[in-house]
Amino acid sequence: MRTFADYQNKLRSMKPNIYMGGKKISRDDPQLIGPMNNIKLTFDLAQEEKYKGLLTATSHLSSQKINRFTHIHRSQEDLLKKQEMTRTLCRQTPACIQRCMGVDMLNAISVFTHEIDQAKGTQYYPRFLEYLKYFQENDLVGCAGQTDVKGDRKLRPHQQKDPDLYLRVVEKRKEGIIVRGAKAHNSIAAYADEILVTPTRLLTKEEADWAVAFAVPGDAPGIRQVVVTSSPRSRKQLKAPVAEFGSCHSLTIFEDTLIPWERVFMCGEWEFGGRAASLFALYHRHSYTGCKPAFTDVIMGTTALAAEYNGIEGAQHINHKLADLISVAELVYGAGIAAAVKSKPSSSGTYIPDVVFCNVGRRHAGESLYHEYQILCDVAGGLPATLPYEEDFFQEEVGPLLNKYIMRKTGISAENQHRCFRMTHDLIGSSFGAHRQIAGLHGGGSPIMEVIAILGNYDLKQRKEIAKYLAGIATE
């Protein structure tokens, strides 16, 4: 397994193709440090003894110890471990652990390639296993290029005025395929080793060119990434973990990029477009049942801390709000456990979590998120919005006055009061907090996508039969 330093060295060797704020930047640009610190956790903590077996796993290919973020789930236990690992890590960052992107996509590919091979007699699955060996041996960081920019939402891919609005194969060559298009909301692509690409939706037979899945290094010729980052305001004196992290998303543009055949995992099998899309979504929503409870842990802990510092800890209405937060966290986590316990092996042996439990869990997390922010805001009061800047607390004229006037609960130092409300500002009053809201609602699938997934997979007919039986209506 690599160290974070190994990973950074590898990144430094990559070709600069990242654009940000009108400039091309390298992969060691300071603006990427905050976002990259999430990945750092996955390398650093995997070395720690106490996380052994949780952050690490045994490869079913090589029988070697590997980082769990490169592992294929071969049992219900693996899925439970992945969920627990995700919650554990996401408690150590206000952002998200990010590396789930790769592992969720790897597992999806391990399922659909096998299914295509069975249906079509292709050899994608063995090819994928070769790639997986390479991925595990090199302890790579992958990201998921799934969501196309989509153009006119009322038109199908092949009906778009510009056919590139969904990524597609424009040419097949002996050495590989040439792809063109763009993948949006491509989280962590700027500092991932590999981009794993799949279709984003159901396809029809006119859309064989859009049925394409592959892996590609993030700096391959013909790829440009335009990125946005979001981090809490950096601190000069009052250093704190909360301010050391961030998020980063790319619009990843493929301009006639060559993908060698050994990295192509679907090419033309349009019948499997929807399957690929929904499999990644499913694994990723299962990851959400780990990460969202952890974010609620952060919100909840901060709410409890603000309540204590504001002197209202233990009040009945505060207790009810904390119970609301706990309920969100544990209903979502419980749904993830149920999804793992009710998981089933696919034809390749990879375990697939239960669709309904994953989706009701993810949906509840998404639908509850803004309410969680409201609770923290409500309990913390207005100070997170009007707290003077860090520098003013250290300015000679007004600094001492700020420390005088921030005093509240007896026994809590001015600095700790300051730290508590500055973190609360970072969580609910900053652009970083605002981005977390949008990510929390849409990441891994917007609420309406979960409604579709739930209704598409639920045995509603059986419930109607129950109603008919009770009503005395003859059922077919």
Added chain:
Amino acid sequence: MRTFADYQNKLRSMKPNIYMGGKKISRDDPQLIGPMNNIKLTFDLAQEEKYKGLLTATSHLSSQKINRFTHIHRSQEDLLKKQEMTRTLCRQTPACIQRCMGVDMLNAISVFTHEIDQAKGTQYYPRFLEYLKYFQENDLVGCAGQTDVKGDRKLRPHQQKDPDLYLRVVEKRKEGIIVRGAKAHNSIAAYADEILVTPTRLLTKEEADWAVAFAVPGDAPGIRQVVVTSSPRSRKQLKAPVAEFGSCHSLTIFEDTLIPWERVFMCGEWEFGGRAASLFALYHRHSYTGCKPAFTDVIMGTTALAAEYNGIEGAQHINHKLADLISVAELVYGAGIAAAVKSKPSSSGTYIPDVVFCNVGRRHAGESLYHEYQILCDVAGGLPATLPYEEDFFQEEVGPLLNKYIMRKTGISAENQHRCFRMTHDLIGSSFGAHRQIAGLHGGGSPIMEVIAILGNYDLKQRKEIAKYLAGIATE
């Protein structure tokens, strides 16, 4: 295992001590048939091959096949089975399966008696095992006498003006103890073989007399039950399962009732009052994670049926409402699965489900219930409120007109339309439906009791440590 006929015969032999509407009634009074039909399901279906291993279990005492409603949970699997059994049965009645009362209390007693013995050197647990053998061998129906009438809520038991407002020991004799008081909301007591009694709350050392647990036949001398029942309006022509069930609750009054020592499971150990109360609540809330999803199945199926008959099936807003219902059902069920998977054995070997998962599940069920009614009402329209009485549909002058004017979706007969909306009336427009709402909110513990249970068992301090870590505040 007994048959329903065996059970009825036993009941007929019991001494009449049931009061209803100003009259003393016998245990084969027609008003009890609807409620008793729930119990019937537990006897009848346990005989069916397809429910073997689900509705039946193997006694850890006798190694005999027993009804699972008399079983002690000896593994996570047992708890999963109990939950699944509960959901399965509760889909066959609009009321509830009711017999969980006994099994939940048996399991609670099997835990706290052992704990008292360990702490105090008493012999309650062996005594309980003897009783349990008798209970399993005779395939008895038990109920839970836990909630006292409580008098002034601001005063403790020993502070009440009338000390009987919490049930208590008034005398200890050689042959047993004499108890006085009343247990409220005592579901199914009118047709249970046995009443299982425990304290309802934390007790202090002044309250040793109130620390009492025991089993007693429902017709023991000195016991009077004042009951209320609730059933859908009975049908004359349009028979349907929905109208064949009901619920029944007793105010069970103990007027200096003798309890022989071999049936006493706590007597004076006030330190265990709260433990006993919370253990029954816990097992019962876990049962709710099975029964409430089943009731949502009924609501959901009826909503889907009404939508179909109203011709609005598949509309986007209907889909969202159905997804809401599915989410409630499966979040609650998922929480119950997680509670079973995370269960731990107690000192007696009985498995205890996870407190937090049980309580967030039960709370979510309770908090969502009225909203579920709203959805069904919304989709069904006003007809459930203004549907003419059954008799009018069979009256010669207006019957044909009613059948003419009830026609709506093509292909659905007048009778089926009628059946659909009559059942909907039974569910949301009847006193039975109204009772279900109250039971659904308060049964097994009101929402505020779950808030208390959640906050009392959750590691909130750990979440504050997470917040402090991220904020850079030194933790103790």
Added chain:
Amino acid sequence: MRTFADYQNKLRSMKPNIYMGGKKISRDDPQLIGPMNNIKLTFDLAQEEKYKGLLTATSHLSSQKINRFTHIHRSQEDLLKKQEMTRTLCRQTPACIQRCMGVDMLNAISVFTHEIDQAKGTQYYPRFLEYLKYFQENDLVGCAGQTDVKGDRKLRPHQQKDPDLYLRVVEKRKEGIIVRGAKAHNSIAAYADEILVTPTRLLTKEEADWAVAFAVPGDAPGIRQVVVTSSPRSRKQLKAPVAEFGSCHSLTIFEDTLIPWERVFMCGEWEFGGRAASLFALYHRHSYTGCKPAFTDVIMGTTALAAEYNGIEGAQHINHKLADLISVAELVYGAGIAAAVKSKPSSSGTYIPDVVFCNVGRRHAGESLYHEYQILCDVAGGLPATLPYEEDFFQEEVGPLLNKYIMRKTGISAENQHRCFRMTHDLIGSSFGAHRQIAGLHGGGSPIMEVIAILGNYDLKQRKEIAKYLAGIATE
């Protein structure tokens, strides 16, 4: 103005055409007394000095003092008074005041007849004024026959397999028109003097036969009413106003009923079908901004009383729940005030309340109703569901025990405890309470009808212009 006795005498003279539970009943059947007691309030209190000017008005036709329930609103003040009258009266019954049906329909007719005349050169408005004089002079009780049974919701009236599924003109004769069809959810028709009928929806030019409005006595030849009633359980000893009221709805069937021309207010003007439907709905939704706050007053008062008797008055979480109830009541009432203040005169001079304010008010009332029930249920506890029957409290053996065990807050007598929780049962645990839920959601228009009304009348384009302006997007 008539007395209640006058009204009753008139009803007794009407031809029996009411069917209920398979039997034909007369208009003085005991089952109608509860429902009719609401109408009694409108007669009795109109005689009281203190309600002068509120329950009475001055006719703009005759300049005589009339009951406000027969008045045409000629000013904003009239609409404010109508709203205030409605809230005042609805605080004296757990049901609803009911007579708004007639006044809301009269006002609607006074608007659309004038508009038809202006557009078509007809003489409906003068004809209506003649009818109105008769109505006011005789202080009549009217009801609204608007909602058709509608058949297949996906088909328009003229597309139905059975054309009678929307009420229509089947023949025009010299003396009048012959109508056939049925009106559903026809509240209070069983004891109204007059049924006022209008179309229920937008119509197309193929649907001229369905464009019909008229007034007809409730017992006219060819009319049959099939009714359902709902009242709290009647009391034998513990008499209380709450148990003296009820509701009653008819399915009113017109079998080739003759309507004389002088009572016909629309006949063939299909362009005005939707206008007529929406006008009644509008006036009726404005009435809801008076009655729903009053029902919330009842729920709120009962919640506060139950909290007091349960000894939890003043607790923080109780206060928040009471504030929720107050907010519902006053937001809805405030919307009604705004609707009156922003009302505009129609071409006939009748004032029309603001559509958006009426509809957001009614919608909020409907969407909040189940939550209000949940609050009362939550605060009251389980007792409303398991309270023994009234007769048991007066039975010699168990009565004294019930009175012993119902004691709770010091200083409150057993009888008052009993009264409090029996009323709570009537409100939330009875078929009457369940009917109130359905009526509260669908009466005067289901939530989705208000969504349609709001979107159809709101200047959303203006808001998009605001957004475009701020975004710097050129607007047309």
Added chain:
Amino acid sequence: MRTFADYQNKLRSMKPNIYMGGKKISRDDPQLIGPMNNIKLTFDLAQEEKYKGLLTATSHLSSQKINRFTHIHRSQEDLLKKQEMTRTLCRQTPACIQRCMGVDMLNAISVFTHEIDQAKGTQYYPRFLEYLKYFQENDLVGCAGQTDVKGDRKLRPHQQKDPDLYLRVVEKRKEGIIVRGAKAHNSIAAYADEILVTPTRLLTKEEADWAVAFAVPGDAPGIRQVVVTSSPRSRKQLKAPVAEFGSCHSLTIFEDTLIPWERVFMCGEWEFGGRAASLFALYHRHSYTGCKPAFTDVIMGTTALAAEYNGIEGAQHINHKLADLISVAELVYGAGIAAAVKSKPSSSGTYIPDVVFCNVGRRHAGESLYHEYQILCDVAGGLPATLPYEEDFFQEEVGPLLNKYIMRKTGISAENQHRCFRMTHDLIGSSFGAHRQIAGLHGGGSPIMEVIAILGNYDLKQRKEIAKYLAGIATE
């Protein structure tokens, strides 16, 4: 009336005492331009003919035309106009109009000074009128210094370890009083002419020193302001109104500041501390019934625009979400209208809006706000979070690609798509948007303050009497 240029000139003449980010800045610092642009609207538009009578009023002192933001409400009509003016102006900024701070405080002072004079024989009211003349003649901008920093929330002002944690009089001199303390969340103080100070809470007789109200220029000796600002990211090429505004709040510190007697409006009359606090809150909450609907107009328009550009306009679930937004806007606005219509004159003749209507309106706005953000986020999708920076759209290599891949709905240019989603980012994905959430929840009083105000002013006893009457319980 002044022009914006006059106002700016005056500000430039003020003594620099503003601290921000560790530096002292002048009042023409570029960071204040965005916030100040709100004030600009109040000057510029007051000159426009079409806003005459809405943005202007006639002084009851001088009979001169004045800016309505300096006017005392002398009628219900004045309150309606103030509310309408507020909504009108707040549709032209994504921030808030800000100048309501001054007018709300002036009106509060105009009430309580008269009441103190009546009770105590003081001469505060005439003194205030002199000040008001000066204020109106000079068309000043005022702000409200009300909220103290409060220290330990469990201790009263006089119990604090540091008595300065509530602002207080430390000395009375012949020429005036000396005050010390700090006012938090002091919106717009950095560019207001005048700071109007009142107590923040109920006071006891030990707290006469804390009972102090006065007016003081923002740069008076002994005052320091430490400020935070918040604005959308400034644009270089894609200029748009949305990005031209901002907000600014001061922690205003009074270090032994002299207030001349002619500017002192309360000094020692502790009985009026709570009255002063609640009066400002009341006027300000009434202002919220104007500004919050306007902000919802902005959210709603943007939601509708994003729906159109995303090609989902008119979908049923979108309609329901828009109806939710409309309902929030108009319920709040309607409550404000009702508050004005039910306003009453105080002893000084200043009209006081109805407390309950103001508070239920403000509470509903606050409780709904996060849900409104959720709706816009839901409809807009993830793009507001991952939209590349403005500069990248104009960078030569990737700019054309971004414009290619942002295309969606046919007929909408890339620039307009870009504009729409950049504004959405400004509203929901920026620190500015996050600040708006906190301000929207806590500004003018946190939800719990409205609960307290509602319960303190509502006739709940009357509702209990209604319940008792219906239950048949004798009332006192």
